[in-house]
Amino acid sequence: MNALLDIDAMSVHFKVGGGLLKRGQVLRAVENVTLRIEENETVALVGESGSGKTTLGRVVAGLADPSAGAVRYRGGAVRPAGKVQMIFQDPFSALDPRMLVADIVAEPLRLLGVDAQERRERARALIEQVRLPADAGDRYPHEFSGGQRQRIAIARALVADPELVVADEPLSALDVSIQSQVLNLIAELRETRKLAMLFISHDLGVVHHLADRVAVLYLGRLVEVAKRDDLFARPSHPYTRALLDAAPRIGPRRVPGAGLSLRGEIPSPINPPSGCVFHTRCPKATDLCRTTAPALEPAPGRPVQWAACHHKE
Amino acid sequence: DANKQQLVIGQLQYLSNSHPLVQVNNTKLFLMGFVQRPITAFDATGRSVCILCATKPSLENGLAKVVSLPGGQKGMLVTLKLRPDAKWGDGTPVSASDVAFTWKMASEGTVAFSNYNSWKRATQVDVVDPKTVVLHLPKVMVGYDTWDQVLPSHLEGPVYDKYKSTEDYSRQSLYNREPTNPGLWNGAYVVSSAQLGTEVTLVANKYWPQPPRIPKVILSYRGSATALVQNLLSGDLDALPVSPGGISFAQMLTLRKDHADRFNFPLDAGYNLERIAFQLKNPVLADVRVRRAIAMAIDREAIATRLFEKVVPVARSLVVPANANYSDAVARYPYDLAQARALMAQAGWKPGADGVCTNAAGQKASFEILTTAGNQTRLQIAQVLQNQLKSICIAATVRQAPIAIFNGDEMRKRRFNGLSLSSIQFPPSASPGLMLGSNAVPTEQNGWTGNNFSAYANPAMDAAIAEADAALDPAREKAAWAKIQRIAMDDLPILPLYFYPASWVVPKDAKGFDVARFDQPTNWAEQWTRQ
Amino acid sequence: MSTASLPLESSPRPLSIWALRWRALRRHKPAMASLVLLLLLAAFCFSAPLVGALLHVDPNATDLFERYGPPTATHLLGTDEVGRDVLLRLMVGGQVSLAVGVLATVFGGLLGIAVGVLAGYLGGRIDAFLMRATDCMISLPLIPLLVVLAAIDLGKLGIPPDVAQGPDVSFWRIVIIIALVDWTTIARVVRAGTLAVGRQDYVLAARVSGAGTPYNVGVHVLPNVATPIIVAGTLTVGRVILLESTLSFLGVGVMPPTPTWGNMLNNAQELASSAPMLAVWPGLLIFLTVIAFNFLGDGLRVAFDPRATK
Amino acid sequence: MASFTLRRIAQAVLVAAIMSFFLYVMLSLLPGDPVDVMLEGNPAVTPELVAQMRKLYGADQPVLQQYGHWLARLATGDLGYSNSQFKPVLAVLGPALAQTSKLMVLTFTISVALAIVLGCVAALKPGGWLDNVISFFAFACISSPAFWLALIFLMVFSVKLHWFPATATALDPNIGLLEQLRYYVLPVLTLTLFNTGQYVRYVRASMIETLNADFIRTARAKGLGWFTVVTRHALRNALVPVVTLMALGFGTLMSGALVIEAMFGVQGMGKAIYDAVMMKDFNVAMVGMLFATIVTLLASLAADLAYGWLDPRISLQ
């Protein structure tokens, strides 16, 4: 099968702290990431705050340019207009407060040069499809609740029949009781429309529910990529394992010290640790980890589960 | 009472430096009257009298003689005898060498300074004795008996000899470096402290023969006329001169109405002529009939009576009636709209649909009235003129130009396109040629110098001026002046409006101000008293 | 269970954001009072021709026989130093003052918007350069700068003399120099707004869908920074009216006989003790206008920004 | 910190250099040339004299060349001479600066202190009657033409009540300090009102914002009283955005007090610059305006340093 999207040894670096008369430092937000998304496949991106998830998503959506490496869409460098869309975390800032909902939803069509009549019809169809009231198009975003706004954002993302949607934590700003409504909607639309999706989240429950494959980022590096079930059942990288362990789950009261928990916090991407960037927090770290960066390779005996660790499980 | 021992006088304009001969303006002249006396000055009747001299030179007393010069021309020899008791503030007598020194500076011309009554008129100065000089004049001139200030050769001489360019000299001059050096001053007062722009304190010159009755005078400078009035009312100032250099007439009149109990308001007509200059380049105004029509459309009488509450006489001629050379055998232009309209019609101007006259060539009778920015009185008059000219279908607009543009570009370079309002200091000694002579037209060639801003040129006028300038006989002089005034009022290159009165606001207890002067009143400041 | 379509709770008629703001503004008493006051003042000023016709007075007609006249049936507020009707001149002067305030604000605002949008949206070097330039502008001494600008010889700039000396030059000169000097506030406000809006997800979403800079600036950024622009603009109008009066005081404002409240006040201050009302009226009108603009601006800020505290 | 200061000073010098050119060109666009002004009202001007003076003042050269000369002289520390006062520019502006400084320091200190107090009081209960009164006062202050206020004060306090002198300069320089202060009351009052109005707005807005911040709630959760909360926790935070604005205000006082100086007879910087512009006293105008610019730049530098001190998040490296 032809890959829809190919991320090839891609890095994103930011210059920070520079000024007119001052040299800045380099912040390595994403470092040498290789990842492909097949058609109709949902890849989830997980990792702690600051691990580069959003940055990666922005590059895929075309909002930022990679500093090195390449992102290819169906083998080409140029993304066809409208074929990639994005859904954002905050439903409040995702909609222009001064535009009617119908215009918001139709915006991608307008940018594609679709005429007004068709725009209106397709927008209405989508508004219906995301289960908003029929008259929602004639209203302003401020009249809607967070969950409804997120539906409007989803409608906008889908109106131009995209092939790939980048969703950056689309649920985390919503109330628990609303989350599942929206989550179901996304899952349903993904199936009916044959969408591929890059789904960014820190909620492993949601990721499990939605993803076909999961990619784990740590400090801008891919540390593990695997099929969902493989990853949840048998994480290969110690970081993945720690994430799974730390994810809150309904259960008995914690007993401090039990289970694997990570020491300290994620280091600064400006001065990443030497060797394996995870070694500062890794319970398994050895001298090798401190000096040599591990490559992303299949875990022993698991050809489709790749991890970047000297001590993979 | 300490208050009686001093007088605080408010001043409006900004005093930039204290050199008597550099950048002279009204404020400077006012100060100089106290501290730097001229050789001669004009008294209340407009006659030249001795201030620093012992005897005024005249043909009768033999101190002035007409002589034949080598080229066959007539020249003059004028003997100046300085007062024996005139001394600089450091005790050095004012001497013949001071005259010689000042003359040298003026005639060498390496140092540029303004000097109204230029020593340049003399071609040679002979020092006869420490108090006597003989001045050689290259031609016969009426003003041979009026001479200006001198500088102290014992102090300024060495400085001048060392720095002979204006820039260097002005910087090095003791007047600018050490203005409180008493030796620089020879008036009734000397400068005891000088904070330019804020305050100048004057104290009695120990060596002045007649000690001033008010031992201390303070000149206090303000940036706004309103502030002057408020300061006067609050008691921070004692006295104010009325414009220029002080408050406006309107303010004085108000004060006179409201505070007659606190102040006296001595006043009389002076020699400062306020006039309209016509731009003769403008085809509309080139026609004398239009100028006459304008003269008759302007109610000068009303301006004088209403704006100045009759304090100010309408100027019928170039000089005040008190002037010996005044003549009233001149054309009068009473306020007469019918005749003014008739004149306009004669000149080919017909009212158009919009009320503005047009002529056969399709020109519109419209131009600007230019005044100096910041002069309220002038602005009021300009607005009245604008309004009154409407009735003879002239559309005038008022424009105010900042003083720098007004004097430079607008007047000297004659850029103004219609009427301009300005005043000219016209002391009895001044030649009418300064204003009306064809050689006084500012041009590119003469570096835009001269005060004939209308570019008026009339051979008859030039001849009359030459005659007046050389007429030593008072009768002949008067006749020549009469001719000048007649021609001027016929041709109307300028329209005299009124003479600024010399006026004051002084405290009730102040005496000695109430003399009409043709010269700086401060030349007689030692006679002022407070009782 | 499946996701059900939800009924909306709010009113059937959709209210645009502007309708909501207008509602919020109406609740802000000082701002509303100011708005009404300003409308009244504008009506007052622009009814000059009407009042002139009714009372048969010409605001420019001088009458030396009626100087400092007391209020009469024709001259409701009396006459000034050359016998002109004070009421009518206040009206006409107000037109000019308001026009100076509004026009200078509009021109300065356009300049500021251009600079602010460019800096905020393009960022990087252009931003750094434009903001440096703004800083430079701010560091110049305002009043002396205006004095110099007001005195500049247009002829030296190559402007033909008949244009440079036209009757309205002093008016336009003041408008333009104030606009040239007073654009920095709006530039900063717009830049900040543009930066904030430019980071909003809806702008990003449009970019993902293929929108370019002109589209985003026109469709998203400008409408969304309209609020701070309006607020800053309102405050600027007041400030400009004050500046004009200060320049008039210094003798470099709009030149009489074109009346403005500023130069009327300046004229009248000499007569403050004899005809105090001549100074009181224009001073009061300036004060009222400026304070109303200030209150209105403040009210707009509060009404337009739900976060802003009262 | 030291390197930051140096870098900022270098930046300020650069800006000042650019501004100096800008100012030079503008001043050279003023009408007439200095010679015209000098010869004002002198009917006896001769052509030679005019040519001589024009040459002397370099008025016959192109602007760029004049600017070059001016810069070259400046580089040798020569600020030039005043061509109206015939003193070194420093001797003209020095006393003016002394005058202005007194006004400035008094005004600035009083208005900052007053603004902080009033701003804090108003911010404690936004919308309360005290806030309304203070806000109205602040708006009234910034909405009055300064010379109108000055005029009213003069008429009331000097002319009617005779409480304070109508001028800022005592005739007798040897009066006591207290007496001298009386002379400053009216000008300082006028200036202060205007400034305070501005500053109160800034302080109040910033304070309200700060008092809504989460850490204020933390401070209250510690059991601190309002006074401690405001002075120890809120004030320093609230001042952060205000210092820059105040610094700009300080710069404005340098030259913007012109109107007040004219009304109260203070020969300060503003007045000196104004007079110089009007007299075409090029060097004085140039140096005066440049100096005012530099003061503003320095004030904003000081604000930045204060900023760094007030807010440790801003790193001054």
Next chain:
Amino acid sequence: MSQDAPPPAARPAEATPALEVKNLTVSFERDGRRAEVVSDVSYTIARGRTLGVVGESGCGKTITSLAVMGLAPPGLRVQGAIRLAGQDLAGASEKAWQDARGDRVAMVFQEPMSALNPVMKIGRQIAEVLVRHRGARWREANEEAVELLASVGIPSPRLRAQDYPHRLSGGMRQRAMIAIALACKPAVLVADEPTTALDVTIQAQILDLMIELQERTGTAIQFISHNLAVVSQVAHDIIVMYAGRVVEQADAQQLFAQPLHPYTRGLIATLPDPQRPVKRLPVIPGRVAAVSAGHTGCRFAARCALADERCHAQEPQLEQRGERHWVACHKVENA
């Protein structure tokens, strides 16, 4: 509401609980209409116990905890009793509140960055509490602050004490916040979503820290979160709030084993769980009810699949349904 409703207690056995909140109602008036943000909430927390409070955004969790601190925003009216170790502070003077705050009852906020004064050194922010309540000198207090920093697991505490908050990472800041709160060893600690802003790995660390500290000091903790899973990890007892009301209250185990209120059940069911994958998640339809005035009936009725006329007409009261289980629902029997 009704004064004679059964006072639910987390640990009825103990004589004087560390915190007792009784019939707490917080309301405001706008345009002449009264609206209740928190209605008739009662609970107690005993020494050494943790009460979890869950509920969706806007249900009144924060307002409740602020009321307990005496810090309810101006404009809100607080009624009911708030007893700290028996002393009722509800109507007490501001002075009394100030003396209690930071000393006997302390609070940890959600955003550790904004909750710390950005311009004050960490050490001083801690010491300040000691100076205020223990009358300590600054010097001693600073020393003690260093010890407190060490006790919340901040490495090199002496150096950190001299740092400003921005130099600390999110987790460290929250630890510092906890150090401030615990400086005077308060009897009650109110933690309002203390881990919501943190990563899961850091969240685990902070939860562990809180549990450890509680075991050491015996502080009663009111732990607020919108995340049921997090609450389940720390709380002994849990109350579930909906639109300003307590709808269910139970011992933690009990609640998850046997949720009674349809809302609680919904909440638990909607959480995707890797252990129990489903194709479509169950949902609670509709959206969270806004606090509104003049409300009749059960606030959840509009979203409840079981609601009938009675639910819309009459507001259910908390009733005991198990040993330590209370619920406010007319339909419990049917559930």
